[in-house]
Amino acid sequence: xxxxxxxxxxxxxxxxxxxxxxDQYGLLxxxxxDLFRAEMGNNTxxxxxxxxxxxxxxxxxxxxxxxxxxxxxxxxxxVPGYLLxxxxxxxxxxxxxxxxxxxxxxxxxxxxxxDVEEQELxxxxxxxxxxxxxxxxxxxxxxxxxxxxxRQETEPVYNFFNARGQAFTVNGxxxxxxxxxxxxxxxxxxxx
Ligand code: UDP
Ligand code: MG
Numbered sequence: 001x002x003x004x005x006x007x008x009x010x011x012x013x014x015x016x017x018x019x020x021x022x023d024q025y026g027l028l029x030x031x032x033x034d035l036f037r038a039e040m041g042n043n044t045x046x047x048x049x050x051x052x053x054x055x056x057x058x059x060x061x062x063x064x065x066x067x068x069x070x071x072x073x074x075x076x077x078x079v080p081g082y083l084l085x086x087x088x089x090x091x092x093x094x095x096x097x098x099x100x101x102x103x104x105x106x107x108x109x110x111x112x113x114x115d116v117e118e119q120e121l122x123x124x125x126x127x128x129x130x131x132x133x134x135x136x137x138x139x140x141x142x143x144x145x146x147x148x149x150x151r152q153e154t155e156p157v158y159n160f161f162n163a164r165g166q167a168f169t170v171n172g173x174x175x176x177x178x179x180x181x182x183x184x185x186x187x188x189x190x191x192x
Pocket of ligand 1 (some may be wrong): 009
């Protein structure tokens with residue numbers, strides 16, 4: 001198993017690149033944001049729990065998110081690996097992830113961060129908001145809140161894996177194809 005965390009701020013291109021990476025490497029794509037949106041779309045108890053946080057650009061509480069991730073992993077135990085997109089978002093989630101993988105005789109292979117300039121993030125998100133229908137992409141103050149939550153709560157996750165020698169950064173500016181080729185070169189190096 002090769003489990004990869006695709007990391008980076010909102011708008012850094014995780015979802016777009018994750019779709020290509022799972023095609024290339026046969027991994028299972030797990031996007032906690034997509035899972036929450038599906039739950040919200042079906043108006044499940046979990047979706048109702050997550051909705052208020054998401055609409056404000058806050059994080060859903062760790063135990064809710066970790067429980068949902070764990071269920072997803074156990075639904076698909078026999079895959080070549082997981083590609084985690086948008087998770088972990090806090091150091092507590094990172095610790096939980098390491099523990100739950102270890103309990104299944106697995107581990108995180110690497111964290112790969114997409115590095116994108118702040119102004120570019122905001123314009124990509126506003127552009128996405130015009131077509132995605134996502135209310136959290138349509139309001140610049142909510143976007144700024146998500147970026148600030150990212151800097152304060154999520155960025156330390158990079159240091160957590162960096163301290164274990166497992167964090168790598170890829171330039172996330174440029175065309176989708178250019179960025180994909182940087183990412184796949186990084187993954188190829190890691191898998192060797
Ligand atoms: N979210 C969360 N925990 C997660 C994933 C998503 O709390 O593990 C919430 C959070 O409110 C976030 C929103 O869902 O702003 C959208 O997440 P997604 O990953 O889709 O956004 P992205 O960062 O990719 O724009
Ligand atoms: Mg996303």
